[in-house]
């Protein structure tokens with residue numbers, strides 16, 4: 001069997017896991033108590049500085065969902081979504097501007113309900129409406145696009161956001177938090193959605209590590225930011 005066959009099988013198995021409700025008992029009360037340093041935003045929240053590689057401006061756009069979520073085949077209640085926690089680390093380290101995408105029809109904090117809704121949205125090629133749409137990305141040369149992985153790709157609302165804009169002259173760095181799929185189809189989806197964008201190296205953080213190994217996550221985030229030129233100094237070896 002070729003590597004492509006194996007990869008295809010793995011992705012198919014993962015799609016099944018996240019397209020069907022889990023039968024395991026829900027695990028309650030294990031959520032984090034620490035809040036991310038970000039505030040909810042209806043427009044980009046300016047940081048103290050936004051140092052891109054050549055003094056360019058950086059916007060971190062992210063979508064994240066608190067509530068019941070996947071945790072090593074089980075469930076966990078997250079007070080703050082995994083991607084939002086990682087976004088907070090990036091904002092703290094870079095001082096970049098931050099814009100949190102909010103759904104006009106908010107996503108339930110019930111895991112099974114959200115799995116079902118996401119399957120419907122993916123099958124329909126939906127573009128869920130954004131409650132707080134951004135009017136322009138003109139001021140930014142570098143855009144970090146952050147989201148969870150939902151059924152092996154970013155939630156459809158990320159396409160709603162990206163398709164609104166022309167990314168000519170801008171570099172997009174994908175950021176995801178996931179359970180088993182890594183980046184999944186993220187890069188391909190963003191190449192379709194982000195018209196005329198240039199793409200840089202992405203970062204995939206395992207969601208469970210945000211709860212269990214936040215120090216490792218912070219180190220990975222910092223190393224990535226150095227690698228892509230958003231922090232001074234060479235990446236730690």
Ligand SMILES: Cc1cc2nc3c(=O)[nH]c(=O)nc-3n(C[C@H](O)[C@H](O)[C@H](O)COP(=O)(O)O)c2cc1C
Nearest residue numbers: 018065081082083148149151152177179180181207
């Ligand atoms: C509807 C739904 C579908 C998911 N599908 C996948 C998937 O296909 N692959 C994967 O690795 N993780 C999947 N996950 C797990 C999330 O990507 C992971 O828990 C992520 O860290 C959640 O980020 P958030 O808390 O910022 O929303 C899924 C979670 C949900 C709620």
